[in-house]
Amino acid sequence: MDSNYISSVKLTKPLPEGSYLNNLQAVRHLIHQGGLAFEKPVTFLVGENGTGKSTLLEGIAAAYGFNPEGGTRNFTFSTRATHSELYQYLTIARRAHAKDGFFLRAECFYNLASNIDDLGVEDSYGGRSLHAQSHGESFLALIENRFGGNGVYLLDEPEAALSPNRLMTLLARIHDLVQRHSQFLIATHSPILMAYPGAEVLELTADGIRAVNYQETEHYQLTRRFLENPERMFHYLLEENND
Structure with missing residues (x-):
């Protein structure tokens, strides 16, 4: 592009x-x-x-x-x-x-899914009401079909x-x-x-x-620290809340 x-x-x-x-x-x-x-x-x-x-x-x-x-x-x-x-x-x-x-x-x-039903344009979104699917399924149905x-x-x-x-x-x-x-x-x-x-x-x-770089973000760093040692993170959080 x-x-x-x-x-x-x-x-x-x-x-x-x-x-x-x-x-x-x-x-x-x-x-x-x-x-x-x-x-x-x-x-x-x-x-x-x-x-x-x-x-x-x-x-x-x-x-x-x-x-x-x-x-x-x-x-x-x-x-x-x-x-x-x-x-x-x-x-x-x-x-x-x-x-x-x-x-x-x-x-x-x-609200968007309701409006799509009201318009009767489900065919453009996979042919099935987005309300008839789970939240995640409907998200992907929209992205994959529309x-x-x-x-x-x-x-x-x-x-x-x-x-x-x-x-x-x-x-x-x-x-x-x-x-x-x-x-x-x-x-x-x-x-x-x-x-x-x-x-x-x-x-x-x-x-x-x-x-x-995404590895510099707090989202990445905090998630990585938590997954590597959740027990330590819980200990830190509980200790902080008790102070």
Whole structure:
């Protein structure tokens, strides 16, 4: 893939004074650094809860034209307008036109599946209602049947419904779609997903956003320490809580 469909994002005007968005690390980076570039076909946004990675991804999705609750640019359903106003202040640089695209939000997936049933378009998602499958099965059914390539796909914490084995299935599917000229922006806490070869991992911290090797992330290091010696980690956690 010679160029990404979404090559960068920046704020075009100041956010309202007093907006909570100004306190998010992701937004502060856009304010002070002038924007954020995406260099690879697969980009992961990682960081602690509250750093703004999902808010940033949601803002990019809405600014691109996706329904804030998920779906394609043709989806217009709204169950509750909980998305932030960030998208109104963002400008996206596009180097190419994507033929396909989808915004997947784990927290709104039930609403998305209901809207697909209401529209009667199950055939595009595997021919079976997403509600008639387990949470993880329905996630993969959507990604395997609806994502067609030559597209831009924004995924917000897709690991929420997937077992480690299914996460590896997702990695293989991402790779297949990248070979078909696709771009992924993914907000995640999963060290398994972050391991995708050649991906750009952007870590959100109090100091801003920086590109890191996934093995440098706290997610990877903490998970590795826990799996190598869970007894020691439990001892440390219980001891800390008793202090």
